[in-house]
Amino acid sequence: QVQFVESGGGLVQPGGSLRLSCAASGSIFGISTMGWYRQAPGKQRELVATITSIGSTNYADSVKGRFTISRDNAKSTVYLQMNSLKPEDTAVYYCNVRAILFGVRIPSDYWGQGTQVTVSS
Secondary structure, eight states: OEEEEEEOOEEEOTTOOEEEEEEEEESEEEEEEEEEEEEOTTSOOEEEEEEOTTOOEEEOTTTTTTEEEEEEGGGTEEEEEEOSOOGGGOEEEEEEEEEEETTOOSOEEEEOOOEEEEEOO
């Protein structure tokens, strides 16, 4: 169905930057919305940012002005540039795509395996 390659996570000090990437592949007819979600220990998964097929973006208030989401439609890849990182940004970050597969009429959400981001001094 859909496979993901996520990369870019790691350990960074407060105020630092990281760039996450997620490439989707498989029997994909089309992708509408792509996004990033995160889940911290003991907390529920929350939306970080989304981007539509035409480039409209949406950000959580907690990351607005610090994070930037972008996508490369030709490569089915979504990016998340994270600047001015804070300890509260520490979480597992999950890539999400809303896609229609070949032979399927209804779009569905698909999730990557997640990449760890740790912000600590």
